[in-house]
Amino acid sequence: MMKLRERLRPDARRAQLLELGVRLFTERPYNDFTMDEIATLANVSKGLLYHYFPTKREFYMAALREATGEMLHLIEPSLSLPPVEAMRAALDAYLGFVEDHAPAYRAVLRGGVGADPEVQKIADDFRDAMAERLLNGARILQPTPEQRLAVRGWIGFVEAASLDWIDRQDLARPRLIQLLSQTFAAAMQAARTPRYLD
Structure with missing residues (x-):
């Protein structure tokens, strides 16, 4: 019928x-x-x-913008939670989205349609918005250049770790959340206290 x-x-x-x-x-x-x-x-x-x-x-680009908007909404840190808990909740939401949308996540980050300049622009805009949310969640309202750079580098680490996680499936999600939140804290600490190697 x-x-x-x-x-x-x-x-x-x-x-x-x-x-x-x-x-x-x-x-x-x-x-x-x-x-x-x-x-x-x-x-x-x-x-x-x-x-x-x-x-x-055009349909694909609009759907990709919709998906990144949905993801940004999901990872918005709750300012009512302590920063560490807010970070873990945001990471859990991020990884849930990655897991539910694994083929598209791989395609955007590994090439294929992801190699398209417009797709890369959407991905870069997403990374900028994610960095801003992470800094706000960490209560860093006026980040230094070092903090901004550390967050962007950490986002690259999260993307690589997420790809490995969905490909290998050999690490429990709570352990990955712990690992990612600890590396964020380490990156922020390094950005706050610069030490230069001679």
Whole structure:
């Protein structure tokens, strides 16, 4: 039996399509489906899909922006918690998202569509926003250049560790959270007390 199409407001329809896009692009590689298939899965006409997203690439970019926005919302540190607890909660949310969206996470960080300059811009914007949230969560409201650099370097470490974790699956999530939070504390300590090697 054919499911009847539901009439939605334009913003609600666009949100529905983006939700589907996030799910699809995290489950399957970019080249594994066509706009025809997306329209069928969304139960909309191809014309309506093209009205919102003129190309598959535009649909993908919008879905990627949606996913990074969702992730930023999830990792927003709670200022009602002590900084260490807020960091652990944010890391747990981050790793949960990585685990749930592993194929897309790999694609963005390892190349493929991730090598696209626009994808890299979205990823870099995400890293900037994540760094700001981490510094705010650590109650560092006016970071020094050293602290900013340490956080950006730590984010690179988190990405590499997360990729290894989803590939190997040989470390329990709580242990990874502990490791990541300890390296963040060490990076912040090193940024606060510079020691120069002779």
